[in-house]
Amino acid sequence: MNWGSWSEFWSMGGSAFFVWGSYGVAFALIAVELVLVLRRRKHVIHRLQKLRRAAKATAARKEIRQ
Amino acid sequence: METPQRFSLFRYAAPHMFYPLAGKMAPWFLAIAGVLTLIGLYLGFFVAPTDAVQGEVYRVIFIHVPAAWMSMFVYLVMAFWSAVGVVFNTRLSAMMAQALAPTGAMFCFVALWTGALWGRPTWGAYWVWDARLTSQLLLLFLYFGFIALTRAIEDPRRADRAGAILSLVGALNVPVIYFSVKWWNTLHQGASVSLTKAPSMATTMLWSMLVMALAAWAYTIAVTLWRVRSLILERERHTEWVGEVLDAAGERA
Numbered sequence: 001m002n003w004g005s006w007s008e009f010w011s012m013g014g015s016a017f018f019v020w021g022s023y024g025v026a027f028a029l030i031a032v033e034l035v036l037v038l039r040r041r042k043h044v045i046h047r048l049q050k051l052r053r054a055a056k057a058t059a060a061r062k063e064i065r066q
Numbered sequence: 067m068e069t070p071q072r073f074s075l076f077r078y079a080a081p082h083m084f085y086p087l088a089g090k091m092a093p094w095f096l097a098i099a100g101v102l103t104l105i106g107l108y109l110g111f112f113v114a115p116t117d118a119v120q121g122e123v124y125r126v127i128f129i130h131v132p133a134a135w136m137s138m139f140v141y142l143v144m145a146f147w148s149a150v151g152v153v154f155n156t157r158l159s160a161m162m163a164q165a166l167a168p169t170g171a172m173f174c175f176v177a178l179w180t181g182a183l184w185g186r187p188t189w190g191a192y193w194v195w196d197a198r199l200t201s202q203l204l205l206l207f208l209y210f211g212f213i214a215l216t217r218a219i220e221d222p223r224r225a226d227r228a229g230a231i232l233s234l235v236g237a238l239n240v241p242v243i244y245f246s247v248k249w250w251n252t253l254h255q256g257a258s259v260s261l262t263k264a265p266s267m268a269t270t271m272l273w274s275m276l277v278m279a280l281a282a283w284a285y286t287i288a289v290t291l292w293r294v295r296s297l298i299l300e301r302e303r304h305t306e307w308v309g310e311v312l313d314a315a316g317e318r319a
Contacts, residue, residue, distance in 0.1 A: 029175070037293050052312055
């Protein structure tokens with residue numbers, strides 16, 4: 001253990017900006033990427049379901065006409 | 067009588083076989099990544115000692131080096147899938163390459179960003195045009211170029227091909243980055259870990275770095291699998307099985 005107290009830990013020997021600036025941005029980007037990936041999946045499923053419903057409706061209309 | 071199906075990895079080269087497998091594996095890899103990150107950070111911040119020369123700021127290494135490794139490795143894997151796609155004309159390979167690119171770009175940016183923040187207190191500058199930094203920046207542009215190129219071309223077959231050429235040519239940059247500290251005598255410090263030499267750093271520092279690197283691997287696998295699932299659905303939307311997946315998803319919602 002290198003730290004006497006939490007405030008000593010957070011100050012990182014005076015390099016807090018550089019150390020936490022690195023980890024902060026890295027983990028923020030990872031969080032954003034995870035959200036984007038999961039959102040994209042929802043979006044894709046939603047869009048394709050719409051397309052499928054539309055295709056089914058068109059097929060049904062054609063059948064009625066014939 | 068039913069013939070027993072022989073297990074084969076090649077079965078999973080078919081998108082409709084790979085899709086459910088990817089869905090099952092992704093959460094596990096994300097969980098592994100989370101656990102390894104916690105262990106790595108604990109080792110890096112609470113076990114590893116203060117560096118004799120650099121003080122506390124060296125602790126950036128636990129995110130900087132794994133991110134830099136991943137950015138190069140992901141590009142090589144991308145180039146590998148591109149080559150497989152070109153040679154064997156498999157549909158899934160190009161999708162894998164495209165699913166990897168954003169995560170590689172993210173790690174590349176993290177490597178540059180953390181490098182800049184580490185460079186300021188140790189070198190006195192956020193940025194210098196040294197060989198390693200320049201080739202790493204080129205890697206970021208190659209990632210952006212790959213993403214932009216594959217998305218700009220409407221026809222997926224042509225997009226795959228263009229992307230494959232770019233990733234294969236761009237892969238030449240990776241050894242340049244890796245060996246840049248040996249080839250040119252520059253500001254960037256030499257490799258901390260080498261296969262031929264005993265590590266020049268304290269064992270706890272080395273371990274936390276390696277654990278963080280494994281966490282980055284697991285994370286990359288998890289996110290890539292999720293992303294490739296969306297790509298598979300898009301590309302295979304005219305098939306029967308995607309229809310079934312969509313109907314099942316509709317019932318659940």
